[in-house]
């Protein structure tokens with residue numbers, strides 16, 4: 001499989017507040033993620049992991065620098081175009097699943113596909129396939145509250161990749177799970193990434209999980225450095 005840089009951060013700056021209370025979180029951060037790789041982002045609390053993921057995932061604008069997705073510079077894009085890139089190229093997983101409580105597992109995974117214009121039939125077929133792949137096909141009709149924490153996260157991962165993005169960004173996806181379940185959920189995530197060739201950047205405090213990833217990076221003085 002040909003390896004491409006699918007996500008690139010160049011000189012990314014992110015500051016919060018003004019004047020004396022101004023907090024500089026990212027100070028010229030550079031980072032590149034290549035298709036097919038899984039990278040751990042391991043850094044102490046408050047150093048800017050979520051900030052980095054939000055900027056990389058086009059959820060926040062950087063105060064300086066550039067975010068390039070699959071070769072396309074995103075900072076100059078209109079909000080509409082950024083949203084379109086985010087929907088088609090980025091999947092996001094949070095520590096808490098953020099699934100829609102009134103919808104079933106299958107419907108939650110169908111949702112981003114319906115928003116992207118797929119028919120119900122197509123979206124449902126892909127959602128069912130992803131649930132099977134995550135080994136929770138038998139829970140398709142259940143709502144999030146009826147699922148275990150590990151099952152909820154597997155649905156959230158399936159939803160994140162439903163539109164076949166290039167990049168999966170995950171912010172502490174197993175932070176809420178016991179160690180065995182964390183490994184089980186990571187197994188599923190890893191299989192999905194390996195099979196589809198997408199790239200993943202995963203913030204985690206779990207050093208055992210981080211050790212299973214291809215590369216580990218951290219944030220030091222507002223910059224991304226290899227661990």
Ligand SMILES: Nc1ncnc2c1ncn2[C@@H]1O[C@H](COP(=O)(O)OP(=O)(O)OP(=O)(O)O)[C@@H](O)[C@H]1O
Pocket residue numbers: 016017023025043044045046047048049050051052
């Ligand atoms: N919207 C905001 N306004 C002001 N400060 C913010 C904002 N968002 C984040 N911060 C601050 O930026 C710093 C980095 O936050 P961030 O959430 O990126 O850290 P983190 O490394 O993900 O931490 P954790 O591991 O605890 O989740 C923190 O000091 C946080 O308080």
